[in-house]
Amino acid sequence: MLSVGNERIRIEIDDLSGGVAQIQDLAARDDVIKYASAAGGAPFEIVCLDGQGRRASYVAGPVAGGRALAGNALYMNHDHVVRAGCESPDCAGRADISCRWQVDVPTGPDGASSWSISIDNNTDDLTVVEVLFPMVRGIQLGPDSADEVLVFPHHAGEKIVNPADAIASDRYMRFWRAGTALGANGVYHREINYCGLASMTWMDLYASPSDGRSFGLYMASHDPSFVLTGVRSETGGPNAPWCGLGFRKYVPVRRGESWESAPFALEVHDGDWHFGARRYRQWIRGRIDLSAVPEDLAMQSSMCPRYDFKNGQAVHHRYDEIPRMYEQARAEGITHFFISGWNRQGFDTDYPEFVPDMELGGAWDLAQGCEYVRDHGGFSTFYINVRLFDLESDFFPTLGRSWSIKNHDNSMFRETYGPRSFAVICPDCGKWRKWVADTAGWMVKAFGARGIYLDQLGSAEPFPCYDTGHAHAHHGLYNQGYLKMIRQVRDRLLALDPSSFLMVENCGDIYSQHVYANLTWNxxxxxxxxxxxxxxxxxFIQVNMVNPxxxxxxxxxxxxxxxxxxxxxxxGSVFWSELGDRFGEEDxxxxxxxxxxxxxxxxxxxxxxxxxxxxxxxxxxxxxxxxxxxxxxxxxxxxxxxxxxxxxxxxxxxxxxxxxxxxxxxxxxxxxxxxxxxxxxxxxxxxxxxxxxxxxxxxxxxxxxxxxxxxxxxxxxxxxxxxxxx
Ligand SMILES: [Zn+2]
Known part of the structure; x- marks a missing residue:
């Protein structure tokens, strides 16, 4: 057994397997790893594609060299990996991928540790595409798992009481795109990708049992590359109520190449999740722009969204009703008018054909409506979706297919909303980004929009994209694609109207830095x-729905x-105040x-x-x-x-x-x-x-x-x- 520690934290690693045998919070006198059998082998797993594009998972081979390093660190070396489920030394599933990982513990009173991994791919035929590290299992803080709370960065955040039980529950198994899955190994896992479905790359587990003690554990990826990252929580379920926390990096390590991770933080603390928030903020400060939004936007208290122009293939309101609809909002003191369901065939249809609909009155009436808003003390924001291409669109075969995200097997990601199904488009497809910027610019120039709302951008699931025809250098650059899109749209709009702004659905720290507000829900x-x-x-300003x-x-x-x-x-959120028919006669x-x-x-x-x-x-x-x-x-x-x-x-x-x-x-x-x-x-x-x-x-x-x-x-x-x- 090898160990490293300071006045607050002590970490023990098994020098044969590389398993995380123990993490001790010395101040709280707590063994963080209470389920040693669940903790398993070395805390990483890598996913490879073979020459035929087949996917396979590999886990660590035995430790080939492990030692304490000067400067209060442990170093572990595994000179090969083995196919998951094939862990015996003679197994034919051995692959020449060497993995070296290190745990650094700064001396002093803080419970901090920093973990990193580097990988050399010495195979002839495999490409590493995902690295899960550090995956720390078998955790329970304090005496009873029922006392634990997990703060998890799904959208604007969750506070999950008794996560070992909750995450394995039917309720969480049914949680749509953020739901739990049960692995073949009997482990329940809930993994959401950053940046979008996950808004940040940190988690915090804490416990405050009734005996007055308190325990805390912060885990984070402090990765300035902001590459596509899975944020993962696990549990053994009600009968083995341990928690597991880890991160998955979507990075390529091709044959003959090496890759080195950015640091991951694992820190024990006194049991207040705000510690984790401050710690993550301390890291990301200076890496994203935290300057305040313009004063007139910061002073906004509400906005009035209208999704009831054309919705469900039915015309509810025409563009020439915009003045009346706006006056209804203005009577409540709301001057930010939000227009959705305005596009050809209406809400969630024919995306991304964002052109005015003939049955709603056409382009002239839409421009007149927006002019009325502007002339009467208000401003308009237009909804566009920046992630979906309707499979029934006339342009899908010629444009959508090539713009769409391709998985490792060249399949597309399909999603269904209402009666229509869509392909998810790659944000780092240059032609698609140009279409978005052109569309947004045209809404500002032709219709006098001030704001553009980019639907799904911080909300829906980020995916890897393996289409080599797109701009990205590798499959894990979804986030960078959206950053390019946001900047491209923003620059286009600012050149037309210096007061223009963007909004996004939900949030993500690297996106929020560039927008006025985030419509948060989860x-x-x-x-x-x-x-x-x-x-x-x-x-970062949040908008919250306050309609009946x-x-x-x-x-x-x-x-x-x-x-x-x-x-x-x-x-202190901005009120998302949909009026229209939301308040019924009895309301x-x-x-x-x-x-x-x-x-x-x-x-x-x-x-x-x-x-x-x-x-x-x-x-x-x-x-x-x-x-x-x-x-x-x-x-x-x-x-x-x-x-x-x-x-x-x-x-x-x-x-x-x-x-x-x-x-x-x-x-x-x-x-x-x-x-x-x-x-x-x-x-x-x-x-x-x-x-x-x-x-x-x-x-x-x-x-x-x-x-x-x-x-x-x-x-x-x-x-x-x-x-x-x-
Ligand atoms: Zn792509």
Whole structure:
């Protein structure tokens, strides 16, 4: 056994197999690997294609050399790999691919370690196409797997309670493109690709058992190449409730070539997932642009999307109704008008033929409609999908087929939405990118659009593409293709209108840096926790849907609606406020609530635009029970925001309008308010007037206030003499 460690973390590697035998959190006195038999052999697997394009998985052969290195590191060398399922030394499935991997542990008190792998392909006939590393299995933090929580970067984030159980459940097995699969080895795995379906390349597992102790484990790929990466979580299921965490890199190592990974981080911590968010942010800062969006966009509180022009092959509204539809939004104080279902044959049909539809009135009426919006204080964003080609399109045989993503066996990726099926197009196909940029530019130039919404870009599944006729140098450059597309479209639009902008469906850190906003969702019944992306990247604006859902039961529809509004408010998100027929005749109370919530959001807009979201850090309040059932009243939720030069904003949801409860709000940093004996409080509630008061800060520079008995409210807290004016 070889080991490496510091004051906080100790890692043991089996010097025969290369298996990760133990990871100890010395501060928490916890053995992270509690299921040694699940931990298995060396923590990598590689996937190769042979000369006929057949795919096969290989695992490590025995350790040929393992040793401790100077500088607190372990080095392991495997001079060959063997076909998975063929691990005996005499097996004919041996391949001359040597793998060397290393674990570095910086000395000191931090629980950090850095893992990397390099691969030499000495075969005559195999090409390595995927490397899974480090795949650490057999994990359980603390005494009981039921106490564990996994923060997972599916879209804007998930917080999965008891992941060993949840991920193996039918519920997660049915989770569409982000679902769990059961492997032949009996291991449940859930792997989503970055960048798109996964928005970031980090995960955090933590546990806070009732005995007061806490445990945390951060795992991340710190890879500045941003290559296509699978983010993988595993479990042995209810009877073997361990977790496994790992990353898959889509990289080519052709015969005679070598490849070396960027570092992967594995760090134990004190059990707060915010540590993971800060750690990832610390790494990615400087590698992506985190500058703020223009002020007038940052001040936006809502937008009105309309998908009901042509949808389901039926005409619902024509272009000449745009002025009336826009006025309906403007009456609610919404001036951002979002146009979808406008293209020939309507929503999810004939993509990517983004040309106006004759039955909706044609190009002239569409331009007139947008001109009306612009002339009446608003602006328009157009939806286009930038990922799909309708298989029934007249142009599919001549254009779509060659633009589409090809798997290793030259097959296309097909997806079905509604009655139509589509091929997924490769973002690094130059002709396709030109079509997107031309289409977007034309919408701005001919129709006066200000925004272009790129549907699916941060949302649907990223794939490898093996089509050698496209621009990419290898199969793992999906993300780089979309980065090129975003920049190409952005540059085209900015040249036409310096105030133009892009939006995308869902999120991805490398994409979000270039857009005004991300329409975030992931699956309401699946542990949605948008706080993860918001806390990691407070700069990136999220748009959340706040319409009554299409649920027949009034009580259930109301319950979801109040929850959706509360969540969007506390996150400081822009309201996605589809009006039209969304508020039915019996939804008058919901419409009243929507109007009041939007007014309150607008009053908070100037604070939110300048504030830095801190989630609930620095707040202390009684949350109340929340059993996450959609019909149960949710608990109190609140967020804290740091404003420039000292003030603090707190957004609060109190759905049961409880009175007599208090919230303690910390100053911007410890002791920041102690010199000002009194602080000024600006408070607003739903339908209430703004109130101002002065209260004493306590000796620790904090204030304790009574939570308003209002469904939604906010406090702006400012040291006296400071500036709280929005
Ligand atoms: Zn391609």
């Amino acid at each position: 699956g309401s019944l699946y542990d949605e926790f948008f706080n993860v992306y918001k806390y990691t990247f407070p700069e 859902r299409r649920i027949a039961d009034k009580a259930e529809r109301s319950s979801w609606f109040y929850r959706d509004v509360a969540r969007a408010f506390v996150l 008058g109370d919901l419409l009243d609530h929507f109007r009041a919530a939007l007014r309150l959001r607008q009053h908070a807009a100037a604070y939110i635009a300048r504030g830095v979201y801190q989630d609930d850090l620095g707040l202390e309040f009684e949350r109340g029970a929340d059993d996450s059932s959609p019909t149960a009243p949710p608990a109190i939720a609140a967020s804290r925001w740091l404003l420039p030069d000292g003030p603090v904003l707190t957004l609060i949801s109190n759905p049961r309008q409880l009175s007599g409860l208090e919230i303690r709000i910390d100053g911007p940093e410890e002791g920041a308010w102690t010199d000002c004996a009194n602080v000024g409080i600006t408070c607003r509630t739903l339908c209430g007037e703004q109130t101002e008061s002065v209260v004493p800060a306590d000796g620790n520079g904090r204030v304790t206030l009574e939570i308003p008995a209002s469904g939604l409210s906010f406090f702006a807290v400012c040291p006296r003499g400071g500036e709280t004016d929005a």
